[in-house]
Amino acid sequence: MNRKVGLSVAGAAVLGVLMGMAVPVEGARRAKGDPVASLAGNGEVVTAARVAGEMPTEPGDGRFENAVPLTVRLYPQTATEPRAEKGVVREAALRAIHADTWIAFLVEWADPDRSDVKQGTTDTFADAAALQFPLKYGEAADRLPYVGMGEPGRPVNIWFWRNGGGTGPASLRARGFGTLEPVAGGEVKTAGKWENGRVRVLFTRSFSASSPEEVKFAPRQIGLVPVALAVWGGEKGERGGLKTLSGWRFVKFDGGKVSPAYVRSLAWNPKIRGDAKTGKALMTRHGCAGCHAYPGNPIPTKIGPGLAGIGGIHRPAYLFESLKDPSAVIVPHGNYYSMKDGQPISIMAPFSGPERDAYHIVEFLRSLR
């Protein structure tokens, strides 16, 4: 089913401009020397600066000044119901620092309307933020989990902060939408602060995890860890699937080890160079427009996941796979699949058109961001 996710609803005009832009092919920019240069060139890498001392306990910790922030774009969740049609927080800055035994993240975004947990109310929601990590990463993992909360067989560990607390443990695990569960004995700590119209949230943990359901860090073995972000604007009623999320980004440990093979496995090396404009026309010709909503598609359909923002959320290799083998990852929403021999089968037929067309379509989907 789905794998296409949606993007910012920046509007058709802006998308038109975006679609006209040439999309860089990562393969073409692979540089010699720094193995992560290709990812970094795409704005996908945040470097965790090496610092000394104890784990930070508050978001104002001065050592974050040593870290270069990565601006992360966030897109409304439209893959499953309920869909966040607009999304409140569209951009956040991610910083990371680490010492010998711990890592700390700082997520920061502009939020003029702070919203925290208000006791004595039934109809208010609090601001929240989360980091997501694959449980398995590096060369041992065949590929990245589905970025929308993982998938069966590729679980994720989620670190969750909510303004005012009250949601139980900060460490959670998931294997797809709707499967979130607290990790027993998780040791993630969070602290948030709202100041001058900005929210800053600190997430910390030691490298080793006491639970097998929590992500582990071992920068001397694997110094590049996938991470994704989600933010909820509580004042607009965002909670659960009503949120904005990022695509996978990568934390690079200062002084960590990165294997070139691992980085290569994350790159997109299309056999044929697609063209977004051609891809857009093919979306109608191949019937995609009948089931997927996306900017420029006049059909108000919700049969399949929304595609607005999909280019910002998903990696092209994933988009290609979804097109060719829609049942490879199925978003757990009842309308998107049927069961066959006990296995979920996407209601979307595998793409059977010419190979060339698939690359054009992927190029168009990449432009939706």
Place this chain on the structure above:
Amino acid sequence: MSKRQLAMVMDLNKCIGCQTCTVACKVQWTNRNGRDYMYWNNVETAPGKGYPKNWQESGGGWEGSVLKDGKIPSLANDYGMPVQMNYEQALFAGTDPWLAAANNPAWTPNWDEDEGAGEFPNSHHFYLPRICNHCTNPACLAACPRGAIYKREEDGIVLVDQSRCRGYRHCVAACPYKKVYFNPLFNRSEKCIFCYPRVEQGIPPACAKQCVGRIRHVGFLDDEAGPVHKIVVKWKAALPLRPDFGTEPNVYYVPPLSSPKYDAEGKVTDESRIPIEFLEKLFGPRVGEVLKLLEAERAKKGRGEESELMDLLIAYRQEEMFKIR
């Protein structure tokens, strides 16, 4: 749809609005831990805005196979903040005015109790007790993206799995009866549990067992020997509330007969005081037919003839009102 369905019949002709059911439920389940404002069972006055305020206009339910948008009621404005009284001062220190509310509520359950509608001498009202309907097609269940709400196979009771709920409240918005409540203390949704721990031991739900008016029958819909089957299926004398919401409720109401209207000269007419359109909106198009049936059976009984339906509704022996095994 569950294999079997436990259901409740409430006879509105017998409800005296005493709130014994409300208190029974509250004492059993909701007088603590963030539930203080919740009335899993409430008795409201109809016509009226009810509890939570204007619940009938709060959205939710089904439009065909699509869930309709609904709103989440506000504690202060729609449910009503639990009123704090100055008992300490009033009873032990003595104040003037003697007993007063410490907060200034905007709404409470029963805010419009006994107001009803119509002009004297044709004013009218009746009491409408409401619990979760343990629907066959529950909108609350369908709205939960986490699958935290389930309907039990063995009796159709609809429950919120407290370990799965993360307080998103899509169920609160989706229930057209507004019978799922958010607990702000635990950040979870909660609702009437049809007293399943009692039911599992063969004891009727507290609200039904304690009812002094003997208005509530409890039994399986498919149990031909039980009172609910007899009243709902055999006699077709009870109807679900707001069937147009599409959730297929399993609480059934014996609709209220009405006093007659007076004309300008003060003479009794054959027109009923409660407008039939009002009852049709609440209980669907069959309500007129059911009211005629009730009148006919009541007349039989009045003439000293047999009426199984009247005997059932009179409920001579309380234990015969419940058959939950």
